[in-house]
Amino acid sequence: MSHIDIEVKRIKEKLLEMWDLVDYQFQSGQQAMATVDHELAKQVIKLGKKVNDYDVKIDRMSENVLALFTPVAIDLRLMLATLKINASLERIGDDSEGIAYFVQKLSSPLDAQLFAETRTTEMYDEAKAMLTDCRKALLNDDTELAKQLIKRDKVLNKIYAKADGIIAKTLMEDPSKINEGLILFSIIKKIERVGDQITNIAEEIIFYRDAKVLRHKKKKKKKD
Template sequence: MTQFETEMQDVKSELINMWDLVLLQLSKAKESMLNFDKDLAREVVLKEKRVNALEIKIDRDCENIFALYCPVAIDLRFLLAVLKINNNLERIGDIAEGIAKYIVDSPVKYNMEILEAAGVIKMFEDSISIFTDTRVAFEFENTLLARTIFSRDDILDEINKKADDNILKFIIKDPGVIKQSLYILSIIRKLERVGDQSKNIAEEIIFYVEAKVLKHQ
């Protein structure tokens, strides 16, 4: 294996490591919400610094490869995709941190009935599943799996659209749940963005592997 090939493989490994870290952040954010575990939520907030550090390192490593080797064709597409996916991963890390902060700031445990009725639990599970599959699609260059992300993101969008009406029913019945309902709505908005970021990642995987640009189509 040449030095160039070694460095390209190192970049791929670094990105997958970052993927795993962000996935763990999302999973811990979900667990902290369900169990109202503020200590776990604080751990997610603290580890966001590690996500940020990884993003900077991956960017710099890509820049060094550009400067040293002037890659072309699929190697060029790979590095361009890595740079964009790296940014998407960092944003999903921010989303996990934001959700964790809602757990830390909330004075009361979230009402499980509201979480289920609003679709938050399903949304969390689907978001994590979608994000996990983008990782698999990237690692194994599986564009068929990447293409499934688009329709699965539509499900998250639909839950988001119905959330206001679903939560309003609880607020009308008991105005005392207004504050936690606002937190829950904010969590839903953030999870919807996990779907958007995952969709962006899927587009980059297809661009890298098949040289097809899907943005704005």
């Protein structure tokens, strides 16, 4: 195994360690939300520092490989993709922290009917499944699975697009639920952002393996 292969292996191991930590944050955010567990929410927030430490470490390791070994072709694409995947994971950690902060503002469980109508549980479960499958795509260099993830993000977008109208209607009928409605919508928005970051990671996996850039592809098609 060459020196660059050894360093790339070390970076990938660190990235997967960070991934597991972020995944735990995101899953714990849902549990804290469902049970209004302020202690668990506090733990999710506290883990943010550890995620940030991984972020800095992986960035430095990747930059060292770029500076010392001047990789080309697939190795270069892997390093460039790793830098962006690392950034996306850190943002998922931030979004998980954001969910935990909103949970801490709750004094009782969210309104069950509003929760069901906004399909929040369905949205959260799908985002968790996408994050798990995205890790598999990275681990196995599976570009087909990565492409499926990009399509699946549309489910989250559709739920998010309808949520504000559902919440607004409820608040107009019952103004006493304004605080609760705003917290719920803020959590839904965080989940939608996690879906966007997973899509970004999936695009980087495809870039690394197939040398194809998918970012902004749809926008370009609309202009033609």
